[in-house]
Every structure is written in C-alpha cells, then in structure tokens.
Amino acid sequence: MLYNISRSKKHPKMADNRESQSDSCQDLPQVLVLEPPPILQHYPNYFSNKFQLLKAWDYSLPLNQFLATQAQSVRALLSPGRYPLNQDILRLIPSLQLIVTTSAGLNHIDLPECRRRGISIANAGNVFTEDSADLGVALLIDVLRKITAADGYVRQGLWAKKGDFPLGSKLGGKRVGIVGLGNIGMEVAKRLRAFGSKILYTSRKEKPHVSYAYYSNVYDLATESDALIICCGLTDETRNIINKPVMEALGKDGVIVNIGRGGIVNEKELIECLVEGKIGGAGLDVFEKEPNVPEELLTMENVVLSPHRAVHTPESLISMCEHVARNLEAFFSNKPLISLVLDL
Incomplete structure (x- = not known):
C-alpha cells in the first residue's frame, strides 16, 4: 500500500525546473526526504551547504511516480520517524543504502526488508x-x-x-x-x-x-x-x-x-x-x-x-541537526556511522 503525502501546491512544471539549481548544489551528496522533519521546519537552511535535499513535497507528482522518476539513484534517506517506510516504499528506492531517522524508535521502518536489502539504519542515539x-x-x-x-x-x-x-x-x-x-x-x-x-x-x-x-x-x-x-x-x-x-x-x-x-x-x-x-x-x-x-x-x-513533544526543544533540535549531518558525512565518506543500529 502506498500512502499519500500532502504537499503544498506547486507550479506543474516544478520538476522540470530542477535544472535551475546551482551547479554547486548539484555537486552535493543527495539525500531523500519524504516529509518535513521538525529539524527542517525549525532550521531549514542547516543542511544547504552540506547536502542536496530531494524533498518529495516540492514535487506535484504522486509519491510512487516521484520515487520512480526522481529517486532511483538516491543512496540515503532522512526520516523524521512518522511516515511508514514499508516494503512498498523501499522497493521504489532501489539504490538506498542508508536510512537516518531522527527518532530513537524504529517502528516506522520495515526492519526485515532493510535486513534483506542490507540497508543500514542510524537513529537518534542519545540526542533526545x-x-x-x-x-x-x-x-x-x-x-x-x-x-x-x-x-x-x-x-x-x-x-x-x-x-x-x-x-x-x-x-x-x-x-x-x-x-x-x-x-x-x-x-x-x-x-x-x-x-x-x-x-x-x-x-x-x-x-x-x-x-x-x-x-x-x-x-x-x-x-x-x-x-x-x-x-x-x-x-x-x-x-x-x-x-x-x-x-x-x-x-x-x-x-x-x-x-x-x-x-x-x-x-x-x-x-x-x-x-x-x-x-x-x-x-x-x-x-x-x-x-x-x-x-x-x-x-x-x-x-x-502533551502533543508528542518530549524531545522538541531548540537545544535538542540543533543537536539533532549536527547528529544527522555527522551520520550522513560519515556515510558519504565511507566511515563508520555515528549511531548505527546494530540489532535489526
């Protein structure tokens, strides 16, 4: 089953305008994001000089078409821990090697499928x-x-x-x-x-x-x-x-x-x-x-x-930005992940 993601309305040719991005942005490692995590809502520019974020909500395409046309070569995915990363979703991202989730829990991720595919997972560690x-x-x-x-x-x-x-x-x-x-x-x-x-x-x-x-x-x-x-x-x-x-x-x-x-x-x-x-x-x-x-x-x-806000303070969110960046930098540099989940 594929889930719909609510997106803000964009010009129908949004996807075609990707060429307008700067060459420097295109040279950055690409990271897929299916829904806006709190760290991007509060610190939207934190990763702009480190990674090219491929944001699903920036496109007018249905999710399955977006993944099939835009995410085939993506190796890393950033997840806020809400959207279900099940087998139906993961099979549409054939090159995926890493999921970085900003949650400590992993109940939103299909762990058997990740095991089968050899997809590594890095979680929030001790940040929260x-x-x-x-x-x-x-x-x-x-x-x-x-x-x-x-x-x-x-x-x-x-x-x-x-x-x-x-x-x-x-x-x-x-x-x-x-x-x-x-x-x-x-x-x-x-x-x-x-x-x-x-x-x-x-x-x-x-x-x-x-x-x-x-x-x-x-x-x-x-x-x-x-x-x-x-x-x-x-x-x-x-x-x-x-x-x-x-x-x-x-x-x-x-x-x-x-x-x-x-x-x-x-x-x-x-x-x-x-x-x-x-x-x-x-x-x-x-x-x-x-x-x-x-x-x-x-x-x-x-x-x-309380509206699921245990981990949401400015201090913890900026620490999570740093934590996510370190994990992604380690992955793209072929170094050990900072918070690799070993027990899948």
Missing part, C-alpha cells in the same frame, strides 16, 4: 535522551501534584468560590517502575533518585551494572509500583503490553506515564480504568492514533496530555 527524561518526570510530578488541574482551578475562579484545591501527592518515597531501562530509562531513574523515589524496572534483559530491583515482566513490576513510566520502544512484543490486568495490578492510586509510543498502552482499556477509578491518573505524551486523542481523555482532570 535528557529531554525525554525531563518530560517523563515532569508529567509524573504534574499528575501527582495536580499542577495542571490546579492551574485550571485558579483560572476558572474556583479557588475563591469553592475554597482550597484537593491535595496532591508527593513524589519522594514513591516506588516508580520503569518500563525499558535503556538510555532514556536510565536518565529517568537518575532524576527520580534525586527526588527520593525507589526505582524498579523491567527490560528485555536484566542490567547487571545497576542496583535497581528487576522484574522479568511488566505485571509483576506494576504489582510492586506506585507509578509506571514507559520508556521502551514499540515492537510486536511491547504493543499493548500495558493492559487492563497491568493497570489493575498498579492499583487505584497508581499513575501511568507514557513517553515511549502510544501503541504500548492499550488506550481503550486505559480509559476504562480511569473512568472506573482503577488507576489514579496518567501523563501521556504519545497516543495510538496521533494526532487524534480520544475525547474521553480531554475532560479528565487526573490526566495530563
């Missing part, structure tokens, strides 16, 4: 690690202390009308289970320790170098936790892993924070548990069908919502 951890802890504090709800209480004039706002809960002393103790999970743990929280975790493998209590499955982790922070990637194994039994094990005062991927949490069952009071609250930066958020979540005062 600290920003993601910051937001994860911020969402947990917000839900526990009811910060967003309290803000609305004041703005609506309810403080003067109804008196004191309900009590929140402190973070210190809470048992926080981390689902996925990778780079982001480790940064979350470091921050939570400073608040006096007890750290527990589950991961694909036990980490021999850490002292945190390890649980082999998320259900047992939830049973022993006051809150769960989801930091893992979305795979077949993690899809809907946070389900109703896990939420019930977490308990009526438990909090779920998701900075991983929306599909890791069963959204329907999360809403049911929130409505029925089987968990205490949630802080969500990611959703199953972004940018669409279930209406039920919009009215819940014990739910804090």
Whole structure:
C-alpha cells in the first residue's frame, strides 16, 4: 500500500525546473526526504551547504511516480520517524543504502526488508535522551501534584468560590517502575533518585551494572509500583503490553506515564480504568492514533496530555541537526556511522 503525502501546491512544471539549481548544489551528496522533519521546519537552511535535499513535497507528482522518476539513484534517506517506510516504499528506492531517522524508535521502518536489502539504519542515539527524561518526570510530578488541574482551578475562579484545591501527592518515597531501562530509562531513574523515589524496572534483559530491583515482566513490576513510566520502544512484543490486568495490578492510586509510543498502552482499556477509578491518573505524551486523542481523555482532570513533544526543544533540535549531518558525512565518506543500529 502506498500512502499519500500532502504537499503544498506547486507550479506543474516544478520538476522540470530542477535544472535551475546551482551547479554547486548539484555537486552535493543527495539525500531523500519524504516529509518535513521538525529539524527542517525549525532550521531549514542547516543542511544547504552540506547536502542536496530531494524533498518529495516540492514535487506535484504522486509519491510512487516521484520515487520512480526522481529517486532511483538516491543512496540515503532522512526520516523524521512518522511516515511508514514499508516494503512498498523501499522497493521504489532501489539504490538506498542508508536510512537516518531522527527518532530513537524504529517502528516506522520495515526492519526485515532493510535486513534483506542490507540497508543500514542510524537513529537518534542519545540526542533526545535528557529531554525525554525531563518530560517523563515532569508529567509524573504534574499528575501527582495536580499542577495542571490546579492551574485550571485558579483560572476558572474556583479557588475563591469553592475554597482550597484537593491535595496532591508527593513524589519522594514513591516506588516508580520503569518500563525499558535503556538510555532514556536510565536518565529517568537518575532524576527520580534525586527526588527520593525507589526505582524498579523491567527490560528485555536484566542490567547487571545497576542496583535497581528487576522484574522479568511488566505485571509483576506494576504489582510492586506506585507509578509506571514507559520508556521502551514499540515492537510486536511491547504493543499493548500495558493492559487492563497491568493497570489493575498498579492499583487505584497508581499513575501511568507514557513517553515511549502510544501503541504500548492499550488506550481503550486505559480509559476504562480511569473512568472506573482503577488507576489514579496518567501523563501521556504519545497516543495510538496521533494526532487524534480520544475525547474521553480531554475532560479528565487526573490526566495530563502533551502533543508528542518530549524531545522538541531548540537545544535538542540543533543537536539533532549536527547528529544527522555527522551520520550522513560519515556515510558519504565511507566511515563508520555515528549511531548505527546494530540489532535489526
């Protein structure tokens, strides 16, 4: 299946005007981009002297025709981590050797097809690690202390009308289970320790170098936790892993924070548990069908919502520009990639 990409309207002869580009631009290594990544939206000229970006949205052609006529010799592709790079798309780019994705997760890429084709993948590495951890802890504090709800209480004039706002809960002393103790999970743990929280975790493998209590499955982790922070990637194994039994094990005062991927949490069952009071609250930066958020979540005062912005700060985006450039420069110079994904 081929997906349509929305493009701004261009003159129908846009493709024919490529010759007007300067010779110096034509001499630069070519990189295919199917959709505008945030780094280009905020820093549109960062790569102009380094690479020739072949932008699909600059053409009036349907995507399959664009790839068939313009991208046959392209060796590198820059992906923001949203548009699905499935077999149907990849087969239309026969010379592709590298995908550089600005995401840490790889659920948008057909990994078996990349393995079969020998296509290398470079991801975000540690660029977004600290920003993601910051937001994860911020969402947990917000839900526990009811910060967003309290803000609305004041703005609506309810403080003067109804008196004191309900009590929140402190973070210190809470048992926080981390689902996925990778780079982001480790940064979350470091921050939570400073608040006096007890750290527990589950991961694909036990980490021999850490002292945190390890649980082999998320259900047992939830049973022993006051809150769960989801930091893992979305795979077949993690899809809907946070389900109703896990939420019930977490308990009526438990909090779920998701900075991983929306599909890791069963959204329907999360809403049911929130409505029925089987968990205490949630802080969500990611959703199953972004940018669409279930209406039920919009009215819940014990739910804090963020539009998938965990990694979007000016500092992290400029760092990502540098990171992408280094990976591409290494590739075109036949040098080792900066953040090669080894486990495909």
